[in-house]
Amino acid sequence: RKPVTINTLQNLFRKGEPITMMTAHDFPSAHVADHAGMDIILVGDSLAMVALGMEDTSEVLLEEMLLHCRSVARATKGAFTVGDLPMGSYEIAPEQALESAIRVIKEGRVKAIKLEGGKEMAPTISKITTAGIPVLAHIGLTPQRQNSLGGFRVQGKNTASALKLLEDAFAVQEAGAFGMIIEAVPAEVAALVTKKLSVPTIGIGAGNGCSGQVLVQVDMMGNFPPGRFLPKFVKQYGNIWAEAMRAMLEYKAEVKSRAYPAPEHTYPMPKEEFAEFER
Ligand code: KIV
């Protein structure tokens, strides 16, 4: 397929065709997303938890994001790639943000960056887009600010909060963002905000009225041990854990019983040669 560009995304938006977006954190997870024909692949800072085993996204470093962005970029031939700016790499000043964004493009090899925040991030978004780097904004629930939000709480649930979301959406659009993630917002609020905008919204926990959807791959694939907490908005489309466990246990049993490797997995040697060797 032809590689997805910013124009492709704008065309999908104009046609009213939902934009498909999926996170990836390494070469294999990007491969499957790209082969499936995702429009956008996001190297989210959720990799802190899903790939690096950290408690939350506040721990992941820009350097670590760069390594993972690069591995995702190598696997991605068709999808448009976006890399998250991790906490601490963009809040100090627009100049700092631009410097980090440039590293994500040059070293991470993705096509665009994402950062969290609304109106207060407008000058930063403007700085980065002016330098020719596409910015995807992220409003509503912004996980990097979980401590000041008091946890992972649904945003825009009352009139004042919904108005703030709308204000943020307009501000990031004005600042030049090519689109925005809207996370954990009542469906009717996200749908109305989407209607008022001229750039696409990508929802996660924001109902089907957004211009597209995104999910964290490890969550939707079910690639985690049973009993893990999942947000309400996650639909588990697969059970990779069960399949991986089945294969692992079968391998273990076959090694213990010497059923593996079977003759077809071994290299032959002419009988005479072996007889000679045996002597
Ligand atoms: O880090 C991430 O994976 C994200 C998506 C959930 C939007 O920001």
Ligand code: NA
């Ligand atoms: Na993120």
